[in-house]
Amino acid sequence: MSKLVIQGTVLTPEDGDAYAAAIRRNSDLSQLPAKLVAQPVTYTDVVDIIAYAKSQTPPIEVAVKGGGAHPATWASSDGGIVVDLSKLKDVTVLTDKKSVVVQGGALWGDVYEVLSKEELDVVGSPLWFVGVGGYTLGGGYGPLSGTHGLAIDNLLSATVILADGRIVEASANSEPELFWAIRGGGGQFGLVVEFTFKLYPSSGPYGTGVIVYPGDEMENVIKVIQGWKAGQTPFERFTINFSRSAPHWKPSIVMLPWVAHDENGERSKTVLKPFLDGPIKPVFQRLATVPNMLVVSHGADASLGTAPRRLSIRGTLFSDFFPELLLGVWQRWVEFTEGNEDVRSSTVIWDLTSPKKLAEINVADTALKTRVPHYWMVVQGRSTTDASTPTANDFAKSITSYVREKNATLSGTDLGFFVNMAGGDEPPETVFGEQLPRLRRAKARYDPGNFWTKGFPIEPARD
Ligand SMILES: Cc1cc2nc3c(=O)[nH]c(=O)nc-3n(C[C@H](O)[C@H](O)[C@H](O)COP(=O)(O)OP(=O)(O)OC[C@H]3O[C@@H](n4cnc5c(N)ncnc54)[C@H](O)[C@@H]3O)c2cc1C
Incomplete structure (x- = not known):
């Protein structure tokens, strides 16, 4: 050799x-x-x-x-x-400060490091260690998606190395079909060495922190969420976690808010009022106003740093925060984490970002299959031993299937799964939906020999 x-x-x-x-x-x-x-x-x-x-x-x-x-x-x-x-992780803000060129190996933390100095924002991950590459090719849901849509909706162009060794520019005007495919189709069309994203003036400072309720308030918390959601603007969001933590390991609802334009903490006080001074009182709260997305993206470092490294992560999409859906998952999660100490730090995470903006894009404009208003959730099956790993994996799989099916029954629409939080063994039809035939044609054009095999199988079309 x-x-x-x-x-x-x-x-x-x-x-x-x-x-x-x-x-x-x-x-x-x-x-x-x-x-x-x-x-x-x-x-x-x-x-x-x-x-x-x-x-x-x-x-x-x-x-x-x-x-x-x-x-x-x-x-x-x-x-x-x-x-x-x-x-390959350089980040270069162009002189007009309207776009940024990011190399394919950068993490979102690398991007925020540069943008925080310029008081600029981009649609990216809430966590610094997530890669720009995979995140963007799979769609890219972020805290700023409420105001600016997904990462792919802000992608202006990409430099892609194809399986035949050609280095091509993909944009609306150059290789438009490749540009379509890499916006939601994953990494099976070529290796992206540069992404150019649209920039925005910063919407910081940001209100962040943690608000915790005891598990026996679950039904009341859902009521508060429903009421709050009716008046939600794109400038605030929550991540809602079903979580148990040491030393008591009791079921808790951990709400992680994100509030834009939070000058002196003023917007947080108003926006989070129903959660702090409403009918139910948190057992714990710690809120802070931080200057930029770089600081926001390090907010979960302490808790993630202590999580077990055997992580079975799987997510799916859902149409709305239906009480029946949340309660069904809650009951299953409580039961699962109660019975086995090895897996009790497993969590279920729900993303509550305003979905209007991502639904403004025509479904044919990018390869992402879901453009009706929707949310996403993810299960992190966490196990401390090899023996309990299959159990945690099965749990993640069964909950995401449950959410998919229950949501379809309650909303009348099957939203399927999505690339970024897939386990990897879902049928490609459930991830790409009606986009699959067009993705297969793009594959035949840009990777006819199926060189890029990692990811969901997209067989090159043979017709
Ligand atoms: C803790 C956590 C939080 C997350 N939060 C979010 C979130 O808020 N929103 C969201 O949308 N997703 C989120 N994700 C999912 C995340 O976006 C995906 O897992 C994404 O694939 C990660 O990108 P990566 O580059 O780090 O992954 P990798 O594991 O490195 O790559 C994933 C896939 O992308 C391909 N790829 C990566 N870079 C390139 C490139 N430059 N060119 C071609 N192919 C490439 C890889 O080959 C692979 O197929 C989260 C994941 C975790 C673990």
Whole structure:
């Protein structure tokens, strides 16, 4: 076997800690033992890696790692090459300050680091360690989606390296079909080395923090959420967590607010009033006003830092915060986490961001299948032992299926699953819906030999 030589670094298992760090993922369950990890520092390095992989007999599998946050094993490879983009993470604000060019291996924290100094905002992840690459190619729901839509709705262009080694510009005017496919279709069309996003003046400072209610208030909390939601504007949102934590491990409802334009904490006081001074009183609250998204994105560091590393993450979409749906999941989660100490830190997370803006885009304009107003939720099955891992995985799978089915019954619409929070084994039809035939045609055009195999299978159309 010939040797892979690039200007960047190539690591093998013999490289010890450096190799171990390079194959590490957000969840231990997403990690596979790559034969080689290639860390390009130039775009031609990527072209050389592709050529090398194809020249082997048989051709060697190539996986691409952006931030390594995805729950599936797509950014890892068992015996193949991982292209680890961590050395391609420059972030450049263009002189008119209306757009930013972000390299394909940047994390959202890298982006916020630069934008916070310029008092600018972009639609990105609420957490710093999520990669710009995977997040954007899967759609990209963020705190600013209420005002500006999804990450893909703010993507102006991308520089993509195709399986045949060509480096192409994808935008509304250049390779428009590729531009359509990478906005929601995932990473199976090419390796994106640059994304250019629209920028906005910052909507900070931001009110953030935590408000906790005891589990026996669940029904009342749902009533407060319903009332609050009726007057919700795009400038405030919540993440709602079903959670147990030490030392008591009692079921709790943990509400994480985000309030834009929170000068001196004034908007938070008004917007969060129903949750602080309403019919139910929190057992704990800690609120703060922080200057920018960089600080917001580090808000969960302490709690995530202590979470078990065996994470089975799966999510799905839902149409509304139906009390019956929330209560059904609550009962199942309480029962599951009550019975087994190994999995009791498993959580269920509901995203309550105003969905109007993301529904303003025509469904044919991007590859994302769901453009009716909707929300997303995710289950984090957390296990402290290998023995309990299948149980946590089954739980995540059964709850997301339950939410999908129950939501379909209550709303009359089956929203299916979505790329960013998929387990990876969902049928592609349930993730891409009616977009799948067009995605298959785009695949036939840009990757006819099916070189990029990691991700949901999108078979190149043969007609
Ligand atoms: C704690 C947590 C919170 C999250 N919160 C949100 C959220 O609020 N909103 C949301 O939408 N999603 C969220 N996600 C999901 C996240 O967006 C996806 O998991 C996303 O795929 C992560 O991107 P990544 O680059 O870190 O992932 P990776 O695991 O590195 O990659 C995921 C997929 O994208 C491909 N890929 C990555 N970069 C590139 C590139 N440059 N070119 C081509 N292909 C590439 C990979 O090959 C792989 O198939 C969250 C995930 C976690 C773990």
